[in-house]
Amino acid sequence: MAKGRRVPMCGIPHQTLETYLSRLLERGYRVAICEQVEDPRKAKGLVRREVVRVVTPGTVTSESLVPARENVYLAAVNPAQDRWGVAVADLSTGEFRVTEVPEEAVVQELQRLGVREVLYPQDHPLPEGTPGARTPYEAWRFEPQEAARVLCDHFQVVSLEGFGCAGMPRGVAAAGALLQYLRETQRSGLRHIHRLQVYRPQDTLLLDPAAVRSLEILHPLVGTDRRATLVGVLDRTRTSMGGRLLRRWLVAPLLDRARIEDRLDAVQELTSGTHRERVQELLSKVADLERLVGRCGHGSATPRDLVALARTLAAVAELQQAAAAFHSRLLRELASQLDPHPALREELERALVPDPPHDPRAGGVIREGYDPELDQLRRAASEAKAWIRDLEARERERTGIKTLRVGFNKVFGYYLEVTRPHRDRVPPEYERRQTLVGAERYVTPEMKEREALILHAEERQREREYELFCRLRDRVAESGPGLLATAAALSTLDVLCSFAEASQAYGYTRPQVVDEPVLEVEGGRHPVVERVLQEPFVPNDLRMDGRRRIAVVTGPNFAGKSTYLRQNALLVILAQAGCFVPARSARVGLVDRLFTRVGAADDLAGGRSTFLVEMQEVANILHNATERSLVILDEVGRGTATYDGLSIAWAVVEYLWAHGRPRTLFATHYHELTELAGRLDGVFNLNVLVREEGEGVVFLHRVAEGASDRSYGIHVAQLAGVPREVTQRAAELLEELQGAARGEGALVRRGRAVQMALPLVVPSEVEAELASLDLASMTPLEALNKLHHLQQRVREQLRADSPKVVRMRRPRGS
Numbered sequence: 001m002a003k004g005r006r007v008p009m010c011g012i013p014h015q016t017l018e019t020y021l022s023r024l025l026e027r028g029y030r031v032a033i034c035e036q037v038e039d040p041r042k043a044k045g046l047v048r049r050e051v052v053r054v055v056t057p058g059t060v061t062s063e064s065l066v067p068a069r070e071n072v073y074l075a076a077v078n079p080a081q082d083r084w085g086v087a088v089a090d091l092s093t094g095e096f097r098v099t100e101v102p103e104e105a106v107v108q109e110l111q112r113l114g115v116r117e118v119l120y121p122q123d124h125p126l127p128e129g130t131p132g133a134r135t136p137y138e139a140w141r142f143e144p145q146e147a148a149r150v151l152c153d154h155f156q157v158v159s160l161e162g163f164g165c166a167g168m169p170r171g172v173a174a175a176g177a178l179l180q181y182l183r184e185t186q187r188s189g190l191r192h193i194h195r196l197q198v199y200r201p202q203d204t205l206l207l208d209p210a211a212v213r214s215l216e217i218l219h220p221l222v223g224t225d226r227r228a229t230l231v232g233v234l235d236r237t238r239t240s241m242g243g244r245l246l247r248r249w250l251v252a253p254l255l256d257r258a259r260i261e262d263r264l265d266a267v268q269e270l271t272s273g274t275h276r277e278r279v280q281e282l283l284s285k286v287a288d289l290e291r292l293v294g295r296c297g298h299g300s301a302t303p304r305d306l307v308a309l310a311r312t313l314a315a316v317a318e319l320q321q322a323a324a325a326f327h328s329r330l331l332r333e334l335a336s337q338l339d340p341h342p343a344l345r346e347e348l349e350r351a352l353v354p355d356p357p358h359d360p361r362a363g364g365v366i367r368e369g370y371d372p373e374l375d376q377l378r379r380a381a382s383e384a385k386a387w388i389r390d391l392e393a394r395e396r397e398r399t400g401i402k403t404l405r406v407g408f409n410k411v412f413g414y415y416l417e418v419t420r421p422h423r424d425r426v427p428p429e430y431e432r433r434q435t436l437v438g439a440e441r442y443v444t445p446e447m448k449e450r451e452a453l454i455l456h457a458e459e460r461q462r463e464r465e466y467e468l469f470c471r472l473r474d475r476v477a478e479s480g481p482g483l484l485a486t487a488a489a490l491s492t493l494d495v496l497c498s499f500a501e502a503s504q505a506y507g508y509t510r511p512q513v514v515d516e517p518v519l520e521v522e523g524g525r526h527p528v529v530e531r532v533l534q535e536p537f538v539p540n541d542l543r544m545d546g547r548r549r550i551a552v553v554t555g556p557n558f559a560g561k562s563t564y565l566r567q568n569a570l571l572v573i574l575a576q577a578g579c580f581v582p583a584r585s586a587r588v589g590l591v592d593r594l595f596t597r598v599g600a601a602d603d604l605a606g607g608r609s610t611f612l613v614e615m616q617e618v619a620n621i622l623h624n625a626t627e628r629s630l631v632i633l634d635e636v637g638r639g640t641a642t643y644d645g646l647s648i649a650w651a652v653v654e655y656l657w658a659h660g661r662p663r664t665l666f667a668t669h670y671h672e673l674t675e676l677a678g679r680l681d682g683v684f685n686l687n688v689l690v691r692e693e694g695e696g697v698v699f700l701h702r703v704a705e706g707a708s709d710r711s712y713g714i715h716v717a718q719l720a721g722v723p724r725e726v727t728q729r730a731a732e733l734l735e736e737l738q739g740a741a742r743g744e745g746a747l748v749r750r751g752r753a754v755q756m757a758l759p760l761v762v763p764s765e766v767e768a769e770l771a772s773l774d775l776a777s778m779t780p781l782e783a784l785n786k787l788h789h790l791q792q793r794v795r796e797q798l799r800a801d802s803p804k805v806v807r808m809r810r811p812r813g814s
Contacts, residue, residue, distance in 0.1 A: 007032075018064050021055060025065070028133045030056045054185040057133040058117025061092045061291075061300065068288065069235075069243030071095070075110055076119035076178035077126070078142050078170045079103075085170030087178045088113055093244075093290035094192035094297060094484060096179075097199050098171040107131075109201055111209040112251060119181055137177060144169050147176020151196065154179055164198045171198075191477045192297025194484070204252040205576050206593040210617055211632075214598040215566055216528065217250050217573070230570060233527050234579065236501045238283035241290050241487055242494025249495060253576035255590060260513050263496065263578025265328040268510055270500035271580070278322050280497050285315040289487035296476040303356035303365045306348055306472055309483075313345035316486060323493075331496070337489035339482055344475065351472055360469045363462040374464045381457035384450045388414055391447070401425055407441075414451045415441040499579040506531075508580035511571075512587045517627055519544040519568065519663055523584035526567035527574070530582065538701040539584070542568055544663050548684050550653060552674055553667040553703070555688030556712035558719065560701040561667040562598060564688070565632045568665060569594055572630055589663075592628040595621040597636055611639035615648075622655055629662035635669065646670045657683060674707035766790055766797070 012020050017033075024031050032051045040047045058074030066072050071090045078085035084106045087098045101109050107129045110118060115132045122136035140146060151160060151172065165172055175196060182190055212218060217230045226232035231250055237243045254260045270276045287308040295301040316338055323335035356365045366374060392406040401422045408414050412433055418426055419439045430442035476483070502508070506527070523539035530537035538560075544551065553561050571581045575588040597617045618636060625631055636652055637645030649670050656664050657680050666673070676683045687708035689700040697715045714730050770790060775783060 018062055021062070022065055025055065025057050025060065028057060030054055030135075051187070053187050056117055056135065056185060058115065058119075058135075059091050059182065059185055060116075061295065061298065063291075066092055066291075068240040070247065071114070071244055073113050073115040074117050074119065074178065074182070075113065075115040075132070076137075076142075076174040076181070077106060077110075078174040078177070079121065079124045080170050083170060085168065085172070085174035086110070087171060087175035088115065089178055089182065089193065091182060091186070091298070092294045094194065094294050094480070095197075095290075096175070096193050096195065097197045098165055098168060098175045099199050099201065100168050100171045101201060103127075105201070108208050112201075112207065112212065119178055135181075137181060141177040141180055142173045144173045144176075147173040147180075150176040150180050154190070154193070155196070160196070163196045165196060168198065186298050188298040190298060192294045192480045192484075194481045201252075204255055205573070205591055207251055207253075207573070208593075208595065208620070211569075211594050211596040212251055214596045215569055215573070217570075218247060228528060228532060230528055230573075233506075233531050234498060234502045236498040237494045238280050238497075239286050239491065239494050240288040241286075241491035242283070242498065244290075245491040246495045246498060249577045250573065253573050254578065255576070255592060257513055257515065257590060260576055260578050262328070262330040263499075264510055264513070264580075266330040266496045267499045267503060267578065267580060269326065269328045269331060270497055271504050275322060275325055276497055276500055279319065279493065280501070282315050282319045282322065283490065283494050283497070285311065286490055287312045289483060289490065293476065293480050293483045293487070296473050297480055299473070301473050301476070302358050303352060303360050303469060304358055306469075306476065307352050307354065307356060309476060310345050310348035310352065313340050313342075313348075316340040316490070317342070317345075319490075319493075331493075334489045334493050337485055339486050341479060341482065341486075344479055347475070348472065351468065361462060361466050363458075363465055366465045366468050371464065371468055374461060374468065377457045377461040377464060381454050381461060384454040384457065387450055388447070388454075391416075399425055399427060412441065413443075413455075414447055415443055416447070417441050496578075503580035506582060508574075508582050509585060511575040511581045511583075512585075513575055514587060514589050516589045517546065517549075517663060518587055518589040519572070519630070520585075520587040521568060521571060521583050522586070524567055524571055524586065525582040526563050527570055527582045529563055529567070540564055540567075540701075540703040542703075547682060549661060549682040550657055550664040550666065550676075550680075551684055551686050552653070552676060552707070553665060553686045553688070554669070554671055554674060554708040555703075556690050556697065556699065556708070556710070557669075557716040559688035559690060559699045559712075560703075561688055562634050563701075564703055565598065565634055565665045565667055569596065569630060569632050590628060591630045591663075592626060593624065594630045594632075595625060595662075596632040596634075597621060598632060598634040614639050618648075618652060622652070622660070625656065625660035625662040627661050629660065631656065631662045631664040631666075633664065633666045635667060637668075637670070646672060649673060650676070653683065654680070669711045671707065671709055671711075677707070766793055 021031060032054045034049050035052045036047050037050045037052075038048045056074075058072065060066050060072055072092055073088045073090055075086060075088045080103075082103065083100045084103055085098070085100050086106065086109060087096070089096045099109075107127050111129070111131050117133045117135055118126060118130055119135050119137050120126050121139040121142050123139050126134055148160060152158065155163075160166055160172060165175075179190070179193070182193075207217075213221070215230070216228065220226075220228040222228075231247055234250075235243055235246055237246055254263075270279075287305075289309070289312055292301065292305050292309055292312075295305055317340035320335065320338045320340060323331065323338060326332050326335055351366055351370045353365065353367050357363075368375060368378065388406060392404065395406075395416060396402060396404050401418055403419050403422065405417050406414065407417055415433050416430065417439050418441075423440060426440070426442065429444055431444065432440060433443050434441040519542060521540075521542040524542060525537050525539050542551075553564065555561050567582075571583060571586060572588055572591050572594065574581045575586065576591065581588075597614065614636070618633075621631055621633075633652070637647075637649040639645070640648075649666075649668055650673060653664075653666060653673060653676055656662060657676075661682075674685050677685045685705065685707040686703050687706055689702045689704055690712060691698045691700060697712050714727050714734065717730065718724075718727050773786065778786070
C-alpha cells in the first residue's frame with residue numbers, strides 16, 4: 001500500500017534490473033526501486049528495506065539506458081495567461097535551465113528540446129501536442145514563494161538575483177517545482193546541479209519541430225540510418241559530451257554575429273593548422289565527464305568511473321599544453337578554461353587500483369599504501385591466511401597422517417579433513433565438524449580463532465575500502481563546478497574540431513555572415529545528399545537580396561527542386577552554427593527564424609488530414625515570418641482541388657510579399673504562379689533544367705533563371721515503373737486536356753474507358769450569346785443596341801456576384 005492505494009510490486013534478480021526497467025519506462029511507468037538498507041547479519045527480525053529512488057522517463061541516469069550522444073530532459077511548465085515558465089534539467093549531466101515563452105510557443109519549445117517527461121500543475125491540463133510522459137504534480141509546488149525557497153535552499157543563497165532570473169517569476173516557479181521533484185524521486189542531495197542558467201529561445205535561430213523534422217537535422221524521414229541526417233554527416237566528435245553539444249548547436253544556431261565569427265575563426269584555425277589531429281587524439285582519451293560528475297553527485301558512481309576520471313584529467317593536462325599554441329580568441333578562451341585538477345588527479349591515482357571491480361563494496365578497490373588502517377587489516381588477514389596455509393604441513397608432520405588436508409567452504413569455514421582409515425590417529429584436540437562418506441572434517445580452537453580473525457579483517461577491510469571510496473566520490477562531487485566547466489570547454493573544443501574535420505574532408509568553405517537580408521550562394525550543395533549519392537552532386541547558385549526576395553521554383557518532378565530548397569536552408573543553419581558550408585562561396589544574412597512547409601502526413605490520431613496539417617503549418621508561417629526569416633515552401637496547395645490549391649498558393653505568395661517580406665523559396669507545379677514575377681517587385685523565377693531525348697528526358701539538376709512550362713510527370717511515372725499502357729493513356733489524356741484548354745475540342749470515348757468532358761474554360765451565358773450572333777446580317781444600329789443590352793446584363797451580374805468574386809489582382813503597394 002502507498003498513500004492508501006494498492007501499488008503493483010514485483011521482485012527481480014538485481015542483475016536484470018536494467019532490462020526490466022527499460023521495458024517499464026518505454027511504456028511510461030514510474031518505477032520505485034526498493035533495496036535492503038541494513039546488513040542481514042545485524043538485522044533483528046525482518047531486514048529493513050526502503051525506496052532508494054524513483055525512476056521515471058525523465059530521470060534515467062543508468063549508462064545502459066541513456067543514449068550516449070543525446071540529452072535526457074525532464075521539463076516543468078508553469079502555465080499563465082500570457083507567458084509560461086519552462087524549466088528543463090538533465091539529471092545525468094547536471095544541466096539546469098529556465099526560460100519563459102509565450103503560451104503558443106510552449107509545445108514548440110518542448111518538442112525542440114525533445115523532453116522525455118513534463119511536470120505540470122495537476123489542476124491545469126497540458127496543451128495538445130505536448131511531448132513525452134506527462135506527470136501531474138501538486139499545484140502548491142509551483143507557487144513562486146515556495147519555489148524560490150527550494151532553489152535558494154539548494155544553492156545556498158539568499159536570493160536568485162545572481163542567477164539572472166529575478167525577472168522570471170513563472171520560470172522560477174517551474175524550476176523550483178522541478179528541483180523538488182528531483183529531490184523526492186532521487187533521494188539525494190543533487191550536488192552536481194550547482195547552477196541555474198537562464199536561456200532565451202529568441203536569442204537563437206528558431207527552428208520549429210516541422211523544420212527540424214523535414215530538414216532531417218537529427219533523424220531521417222525514412223528509416224533509422226543516422227548517416228542520412230545532418231548531425232550524422234557532421235559528427236566527428238571524439239567524446240559523448242561533444243556529440244550532445246553538436247546536436248544542441250544544430251537545432252539552436254546563433255543570432256549573434258560576433259559569436260558566429262568567433263566560431264568560424266576557430267574552425268578556420270583548426271582547419272588550416274597542424275594541431276587538430278593531436279587535440280582530437282587526446283580528446284579520444286576523455287571520458288563522459290559531464291555524466292561522470294553527475295553520477296558522483298547523486299551517489300551512483302563506481303570505482304571504474306573514478307579511474308576514468310583520473311585518466312581524463314591526465315589527458316586534460318596534455319590538452320592544456322597542446323592548446324597553448326592556439327591563436328583565435330575562442331580557442332584561447334577554451335584553453336584557459338581547461339583545468340586538469342592536479343591535486344584531485346594525484347589523489348585518485350594514488351588511491352585506486354588501475355583496474356578495480358565495478359561494485360565498490362566488493363573490495364579490491366584501494367591501492368596498498370594509501371590508508372594505514374586498511375593496510376593493517378590486510379596484513380592481519382594475510383598473516384592469518386599464511387598461518388592456515390602452513391597448518392596443513394605442520395599437522396601432517398605432527399600427526400603422521402599424510403592424507404590430511406586443509407579446506408574451506410562457505411558453510412563450515414576452514415577445516416581439517418582426514419580420511420576414514422586414519423581416524424584413530426586424530427589428536428584429541430580436534431573437534432569433529434562434519435562427517436562424509438569417506439572422511440571426517442575437524443577444527444581446532446586455534447583454527448577457529450584464526451578464521452574469526454580472517455573473516456573480521458576481510459569484512460572490516462571491505463567496509464574500510466567502501467568508506468575510502470565514498471570519501472573520494474564525495475571529493476569529486478565537491479569539485480563538480482570546476483569539473484563541469486572543464487567539461488564544457490572540452491565539449492566545445494570537440495565540436496569545433498568536428499566542424500573543422502568535416503569541412504576539410506568535404507570541401508566546405510567559410511561563409512560570410514552579414515546583417516543584411518541576403519542569401520548569395522555560389523556552387524551550393526546539399527551536405528547530406530552529396531554524401532549518399534553514388535554520382536557527383538550538381539552544385540547550384542542562389543542570389544537573394546532586397547530586390548529578389550521571393551523565388552518561385554518550377555521544374556519537373558524528380559529534378560531536384562526539394563533538394564535545392566533544403567540545401568539552402570541547411571546552409572544557413574551551418575553558417576549560423578559556426579561551421580563552414582558546402583559551397584564555393586556564400587554570403588549569408590542573419591536569419592531569425594527558419595520555416596519549412598515540406599511534405600506532410602495525416603495526423604489520424606489527432607483527427608487532422610494531410611491538407612489540414614499543411615494549412616496549419618502555412619498559417620504558422622504567415623503569422624510569424626519577419627523580414628529576417630527564411631521560408632521554405634514546397635508544393636503548397638497540392639492537397640486539395642486544383643483551382644483551390646492554385647488560389648491558396650497564389651494568395652500565400654502575395655501575403656508574404658506584402659506583409660512579412662521574408663526571403664522565400666517557393667517550389668511549385670502551378671506554373672501560373674510564374675506570372676507573379678511580372679506583377680510583384682522582388683518576385684523572381686527559377687527553374688530546374690531538363691533535356692529531352694526522344695521520348696525520354698534527362699534530368700540535369702541544374703537551377704537556372706526563368707520559368708518552366710512543363711512538369712514531365714508522365715516521364716517520371718515511366719521511370720517509376722508504371723505500366724506502359726497507363727503512361728501511354730496518360731499522354732493521350734494530357735494532349736486532349738491541353739487541347740480542350742485551348743478550345744480545340746473535348747474528350748472522346750476510347751475503347752471501354754469512359755472519358756468525361758473536362759473543359760477547363762466554361763463560357764458564360766453572355767459569352768455564349770455573343771458567340772452566336774450573326775454580325776453580318778445585323779445593321780449598325782441593331783449591333784449597337786445588342787451590345788448595350790449585353791453590357792447591361794454583365795453589369796447586373798457583376799453587381800450580384802461581386803461579394804463572391806475572387807480576382808488575382810496586383811496587391812496594394814505593388
